[in-house]
Amino acid sequence: MAGAGDDGPRIVFLGAPGSGKGTQAALLAEHLGVPAISTGEMLRDAVAQGSLLGERVREVMARGELVADDLMAEVVEERLARGDARRGFLLDGYPRTAKQAETLAAILERSSKRLDHVISIEVPEEKLIERALLRQRADDTGEVIRARLRVYREKTAPLIDHYRKQRLLRTVDGERSVSEVQSEIFRILE
Ligand code: AMP
Numbered sequence: 001m002a003g004a005g006d007d008g009p010r011i012v013f014l015g016a017p018g019s020g021k022g023t024q025a026a027l028l029a030e031h032l033g034v035p036a037i038s039t040g041e042m043l044r045d046a047v048a049q050g051s052l053l054g055e056r057v058r059e060v061m062a063r064g065e066l067v068a069d070d071l072m073a074e075v076v077e078e079r080l081a082r083g084d085a086r087r088g089f090l091l092d093g094y095p096r097t098a099k100q101a102e103t104l105a106a107i108l109e110r111s112s113k114r115l116d117h118v119i120s121i122e123v124p125e126e127k128l129i130e131r132a133l134l135r136q137r138a139d140d141t142g143e144v145i146r147a148r149l150r151v152y153r154e155k156t157a158p159l160i161d162h163y164r165k166q167r168l169l170r171t172v173d174g175e176r177s178v179s180e181v182q183s184e185i186f187r188i189l190e
Pocket of ligand 1: 017039040041043060061062064065066067068072092093094095096100148
């Protein structure tokens with residue numbers, strides 16, 4: 001049973017690059033008063049600072065591939081141990097592989113916590129390519145965008161079924177405006 005002050009929620013956001021999950025995660029986190037933890041943002045900060053972590057992930061990120069699961073496990077475990085994440089969090093961009101989902105489950109289990117919801121923002125791939133090309137970062141090429149989408153389809157999309165089986169999955173149609181998607185997410189969580 002959850003102890004006093006242990007009041008969640010603990011939410012994972014799934015969604016391909018360009019699905020709007022980062023935007024929605026930030027909006028929901030603010031609404032719920034829990035931190036939105038974006039592993040992509042943490043890694044980009046590390047690269048910008050030129051830290052050891054940044055050095056290790058820079059090239060993999062530039063190719064649109066995934067950083068190794070073991071390294072991500074260290075990053076996420078350390079982040080979730082910080083005080084602000086103890087009473088709930090929203091994960092944006094983790095887990096991205098079956099192995100990462102196992103790691104997250106193990107981290108939570110060690111502190112007798114569990115996930116409350118997994119929100120999958122669904123957008124058809126053609127639409128994602130269109131959106132991704134519009135918002136591409138300076139160093140992204142069409143090729144890197146396609147690599148990111150392929151990685152999502154092959155490695156991350158299988159988590160949708162994994163969490164559906166655990167009855168944690170809530171799917172949201174992401175092909176609408178930011179505020180419409182936001183309202184639907186708020187409604188689902190009520
Ligand atoms: P994002 O901003 O979430 O799209 O992440 C940007 C990049 O950071 C990804 O393309 C990956 O190279 C890396 N990254 C972020 N989160 C993860 C993760 N959970 N596992 C592996 N690589 C990640």
